[in-house]
Amino acid sequence: MSVLVYAEHDNAALNKVTLSVVAAAKEIGGDITVLVAGKGCGAVAEEAAKIDGVSKVLCADNDAYEHQLAENVGDLVAEVGADYSHILAAATTTGKNFAPRAAALLDVAQISEISDVIDADTFKRPIYAGNAIATVKSSDAKKVITVRGTSFDGVAAEGGSAAVENIDVAKDAGISSFVGEELAKSDRPELTSAEIVISGGRGMGNGDNFEILYKLADKLGAGVGASRAAVDAGFVPNDMQVGQTGKIVAPNLYVAVGISGAIQHLAGMKDSKVIVAINKDEEAPIFQVADYGLVADLFEAVPELDSKL
Amino acid sequence: MKVLVPIKRVIDYNVKVRVKADNSGVDLANVKMAMNPFCEIAVEEAVRLKEKGVVTEIVAVSIGPKTAQEQLRTAMALGADRSILVETDEDVQPLGIAKALKAIVDEEKPDLVILGKQAIDGDNNQTGQMLAALTGMPQGTFASEVDVADGKVKVTREIDGGLQTVELNLPAVVTTDLRLNEPRYASLPNIMKAKKKPLDTKTAADLGVDLTPRVTTVSVEAPAERQAGIIVGSVDELVEKLKNEAKVI
Numbered sequence: 001m002s003v004l005v006y007a008e009h010d011n012a013a014l015n016k017v018t019l020s021v022v023a024a025a026k027e028i029g030g031d032i033t034v035l036v037a038g039k040g041c042g043a044v045a046e047e048a049a050k051i052d053g054v055s056k057v058l059c060a061d062n063d064a065y066e067h068q069l070a071e072n073v074g075d076l077v078a079e080v081g082a083d084y085s086h087i088l089a090a091a092t093t094t095g096k097n098f099a100p101r102a103a104a105l106l107d108v109a110q111i112s113e114i115s116d117v118i119d120a121d122t123f124k125r126p127i128y129a130g131n132a133i134a135t136v137k138s139s140d141a142k143k144v145i146t147v148r149g150t151s152f153d154g155v156a157a158e159g160g161s162a163a164v165e166n167i168d169v170a171k172d173a174g175i176s177s178f179v180g181e182e183l184a185k186s187d188r189p190e191l192t193s194a195e196i197v198i199s200g201g202r203g204m205g206n207g208d209n210f211e212i213l214y215k216l217a218d219k220l221g222a223g224v225g226a227s228r229a230a231v232d233a234g235f236v237p238n239d240m241q242v243g244q245t246g247k248i249v250a251p252n253l254y255v256a257v258g259i260s261g262a263i264q265h266l267a268g269m270k271d272s273k274v275i276v277a278i279n280k281d282e283e284a285p286i287f288q289v290a291d292y293g294l295v296a297d298l299f300e301a302v303p304e305l306d307s308k309l
Numbered sequence: 310m311k312v313l314v315p316i317k318r319v320i321d322y323n324v325k326v327r328v329k330a331d332n333s334g335v336d337l338a339n340v341k342m343a344m345n346p347f348c349e350i351a352v353e354e355a356v357r358l359k360e361k362g363v364v365t366e367i368v369a370v371s372i373g374p375k376t377a378q379e380q381l382r383t384a385m386a387l388g389a390d391r392s393i394l395v396e397t398d399e400d401v402q403p404l405g406i407a408k409a410l411k412a413i414v415d416e417e418k419p420d421l422v423i424l425g426k427q428a429i430d431g432d433n434n435q436t437g438q439m440l441a442a443l444t445g446m447p448q449g450t451f452a453s454e455v456d457v458a459d460g461k462v463k464v465t466r467e468i469d470g471g472l473q474t475v476e477l478n479l480p481a482v483v484t485t486d487l488r489l490n491e492p493r494y495a496s497l498p499n500i501m502k503a504k505k506k507p508l509d510t511k512t513a514a515d516l517g518v519d520l521t522p523r524v525t526t527v528s529v530e531a532p533a534e535r536q537a538g539i540i541v542g543s544v545d546e547l548v549e550k551l552k553n554e555a556k557v558i
Contacts, residue, residue, distance in 0.1 A: 069475065070438065071447050093468040097450050100403065100438035109404050109523035112433045122527065127432055131326040132335050135527040176447035179463065179474040192469075196557070220558060228487065238453065238467045238488060245427070245487060247469065253557040263325075270535055274555045276547065282540075291538035291555065294547050304544040309558065 001030030001120060004084040006077060008094055009036065009044040011066065016193050017090040019154030022051055024147045025088050026155065027117035031055045033084070037076055039066035045164045052156040057164045064170055067178035068094050074101030075171035081106065084142070091146035103144035110144045111136060115151035129244040129267035149192055150250035150271060184239050191242065194223030196253045199242055200235070201227035203258020203279065203298055207235040212299070213257060216306045225249065227259045243268035258298045261286030278302065311366045312355045313419035315410055316348035316384055318377040319430045328531040335529060344380040347425025350485040353492040354423050354455060356388035363457050366390050368417055372401055372409045378508060385503035386495035393509045397520055405520035407439035412516035414444050419480060421462065426451050426484040437484035447477035451486040
C-alpha cells in the first residue's frame with residue numbers, strides 16, 4: 001500500500017489540517033508521500049518533509065497551481081496519483097473541489113469526509129448531517145478520500161526528514177482562470193483548529209453586536225463562528241459559518257450565543273468537548289446538547305462573562 | 310442558451326432522521342420526501358437567468374426512482390421547461406450519477422449545468438465536480454454569485470478563507486451554495502401548468518451507463534448521543550464550572 005496525501009497550504013505555509021490527513025494515512029498504512037502543488041511553494045515542501053511519518057515529498061511548483069484551480073490540480077492528482085493505492089485530501093473547500101474531479105478521471109468513487117479508518121478499504125463517515133454514521137467499504141482498487149480534519153489528531157509537525165523531489169508536471173487545462181479573492185483577515189485563531197470557539201446566532205440581532213463576542217474571544221484566544229441564520233442575515237461573512245454545509249469544528253470549548261441549535265448547526269459542532277449555550281429561550285434545542293446552559297439575555301450575560309474571566 | 314439542472318429527491322430537510330433498528334440504513338418508509346434544498350437553489354438560479362434573458366431553455370433531470378417524477382414536476386412548476394428522469398432503483402452514487410449526467414449532456418449539449426453542491430442525505434459533495442471532470446468542463450463550485458457574459462461565466466465561490474472569484478469558459482458546471490439565491494415557491498397555476506410539460510423517462514441502459522455502486526454500506530449507526538448537561542443559574546456559576554469542573558479555561 002502507498003498513500004498520497006495532498007498538502008493544504010497558501011504557497012507560504014502548510015495548513016495544520018494536513019497533519020490530520022497524514023494521521024488518517026498512517027491508520028491506513030503503507031508509505032506516505034505528500035504532494036505539494038502550488039507556485040513558489042518550496043518552503044511548504046520543506047515543511048512537509050519534516051512531518052512525522054512522511055517518507056517522500058513531491059513538489060509541483062507551477063503557475064497553473066497557484067490558486068488551486070480544480071481543473072489543473074484535478075489533472076495533476078489524477079496523473080501523480082496513478083501510482084498510489086490511496087489518495088487523501090482534507091475535506092476543506094480546496095479538497096472538496098478537486099478530489100471528486102481526480103476520482104472521476106481515475107474512474108473510481110470518492111469517499112467523502114471520513115471520520116474513522118476501519119481498514120484499508122473500510123471507513124466511517126457521517127451522513128444526513130451527522131445524524132447517522134455509515135460504515136462504507138470501497139470495491140475500487142484505488143481509493144480517493146477526503147478526511148474530516150477534526151476527527152483525527154494531527155501527527156507531529158516535526159521529526160521527519162523526507163526527501164523533497166521536484167516534479168515537472170504542468171497541467172494547465174486553460175478552461176478556467178482566477179479572477180480574485182476576498183479573504184477574511186483576522187488575528188484570531190482559525191475556526192477549525194481553535195481550542196475555543198465562540199459562535200453567535202440570529203439572537204445577536206446585527207453584525208455590530210458581534211463585537212461583544214470578538215471582545216470575549218480575544219480575551220480567551222478563541223475563534224469566532226456563526227450559525228447559518230446569522231450568515232444568511234448578513235451579520236457576518238460566510239467563512240464564519242459552522243454547520244452541515246459550513247465548517248466542522250471540535251474545540252475543547254464551544255460557546256453558542258443566541259443560537260437556537262438547528263440540526264444543521266449541531267452537525268458542525270456537536271463533537272466539541274464542552275459545549276456552553278447562552279440563550280434567553282429555555283426551550284431552545286441547543287440546551288439539549290449543552291454541558292452548561294445559561295438561560296439569560298446574551299447582551300447582559302456575555303459582557304458579564306467577559307468581565308469575570 | 311440552454312441550462313441543464315440535475316436535481317435529487319431526498320428526505321425533507323425538516324424530518325428527523327432515524328436509523329433502522331437493524332443498522333441497514335436510515336428509515337425512509339412513510340417519510341416526507343422533497344427536492345434537495347441545494348437543488349432548489351439551482352433551479353431558482355436557472356429560472357432567474359431565463360428571466361434575465363440569458364437563458365432560453367431549462368431542462369431538469371433526475372437519476373432515481375419513479376417517484377422522483379414529483380420533484381421534476383416541482384422543478385417544472387418553478388420554471389423548468391421540460392425534464393428527463395433516468396429511472397433506476399439502484400442505490401445511485403455520485404460517480405454513476407455523473408456518468409448518467411454526462412450521457413445526458415452529450416445528448417442535450419447545454420451551455421451551463423447548474424446543480425446543488427451536495428445532497429443532504431449522503432452529504433457527498435461530488436457529483437458536479439465528477440460531471441465536470443467526465444465532460445472536460447470547468448467547474449465553479451459552492452457558488453454565491455453567478456454572472457454569465459461574453460461566452461464565459463464568472464463564479465464567486467464560498468471558500469474556507471472567504472470568497473474566491475473564477476472565470477470559466479462555457480460550457481461549464483456550477484454548483485450552488487446556500488447564499489446564491491432564495492428559491493421561490495411554486496404558484497398553483499404554475500403547478501397545474503407543470504403537469505402538461507414534457508417529462509421523458511429513460512433507463513441507464515438507454516444511456517449505456519453502468520450505475521453499479523462502487524461503495525457498499527456495511528452498516529449505519531446512530532451517532533453517540535450527547536447528554537444534556539445542567540442549567541447554571543448565573544454567570545458566576547458558569548465561570549466556576551468552566552474553571553473547576555470542565556477545566557477548559
